[in-house]
Amino acid sequence: MFKKIVMGVVVASVLVVAAVWTASCATRDTLIPPPGTYDVRILRDTWGVPHIFGKTDADCAYGLAYAHAEDDYATIIEALRGARGKMAAVKGKDLAPQDFAVGLLRVREIVAEKYQTDLSPEARALCDAYAAGLNHYAALHPKEKDGRGLLPFTGQDVVAGFVLKAPMFFGLDSKVKELFGEERRRPVSEKNTSTASVLTNGLPIGSNAFAVSPLRSSDGQTFLNINSHQPWEGVVAWYEAHLHSEQGLDIVGGTFPGAPVILVGHNRHLGWAHTVNNADLADIYVLDINPDNPNQYKFDGQWRDLEVRKVPITVKIWGPIRWTVKREALWSVYGPTVRQPHGTYSIRYSSQGDIRQVEQWYRMGKSTNLEEWQAAMRMGSIGSFNCVYADEKGNIYYLFNALLPLRNEAYDWEQYLPGNTSETLWTQYAPLDKLPQVLNPPSGFIQSCNS
Secondary structure, three states: OEOOOOOOOOOOEEEEOOOOOOOOOHHHHHHOOOOOOOOEEEEEOOOOOEEEEEOOHHHHHHHHHHHHHHHHHHHHHHHHHHHHOOOHHHHOHHHHHHHHHHHHOOHHHHHHHHHHHHOOHHHHHHHHHHHHHHHHHHHHOOOOHHHOOOOOOOHHHHHHHHHHHHHHHHOHHHHHHHOOOOOOOOOEOOOOOOOOOOOOOOOOOOOEEEEEOOOOOOOOOEEEEEEOOOOOOOOOOOEEEEEEEOOOOEEEEEEOOOOOOOOEEEEOOEEEEEEOOOOOOEEEEEOOEEOOEEEEEEEOOEEEEOEEEEEEEEEEEEOOEEEEEEEEEEEOOOOEEEEEOOEEEEEEEOOOOOOOHHHHHHHHHHOOOHHHHHHHHOOOOOOOOEEEEEEOOOOEEEEEOOOOEOOOOOOOOOOEEEOOOHHHOOOOEOOHHHOOEEEOOOOOEEEEEOO
């Protein structure tokens, strides 16, 4: 049987967060769902960890938002403010580049376009419920001003947080920053150039995980160690919770501020850990601009129009004084595009345009065996991370998870790519079965680190 951590639950507090409270204040009426919409109880153990019980999975997401807000409302608001592209309005000009990235990557537009079509009704219900839980908390705690100007939150805010943050774990932010240097950083690859690459970044230290099968353990049970090294505070700090619904959700683990699901942890049947891997999942292209029209670029011998927009960025100047500036953001067939004195560049990255990360983690948490868990992984919406898995049947499994683009081997993908040909426009990824992985090794032991 799968060895699980069983916490001695001594109820320190009980909070019924069913939407049964009616208020006379118009703002509260707007933020609090109608009576009976959600049915959830939050019990805290000796260490303050919330154990959230709901009739539905959505009830649990609602309760998770409320419980997390009780503990760290400000950080959740910071996460969702970042996904709105509104950080500089509160934190000042140093956060303006982050807000611009939200507009450049079209995070909000992509989520709005695909929210109803790409997510299942169950996943949308989770995200909508989480937003409703935050709104409920905000209505009952008007003195906490962190959410001012942002309320009410919606399920699209929750999804936008995943769409923005997930690519940053495989280094998209560094690629974007690279384009804003004073000069071009790398040469443009020519066709047939050697594709040999060299690791230049040294080995990082950090997260680790291991699994031990019954073949190796002293008592014939399966063990999973999750030791992810996240910061103690901030928008990617772990928050521990237990979610239990009458629809089969029963999972303990860690999640991030603004997330309605468990990201690493275990249910009654299986568990998994993540560590950060170092796959090459983003490319930079140099466009050939029409000398007679700066808003056109050449692609397969034809001139194409760049999509040109202005991204508004509101910046806090001093005290209550804000100033809104607009910065050009372009889009090509490759994706987000910027114009610099030394060239016009596009970025293409794995999971670009995909908003289903939250659904994949939800499906992983609902899985009851290895086959179901692998089926969730085949969604291919979580762009990176090593995975270490273990289950009650004694299976242990390592997966180098990555949306690896199927690239044209005639080019050196360590360099910039010519942005004038469909030969460099990848559209498919390697299937999960082709990724590096190990299932039930004879050693009875697997281990993974960031490095």
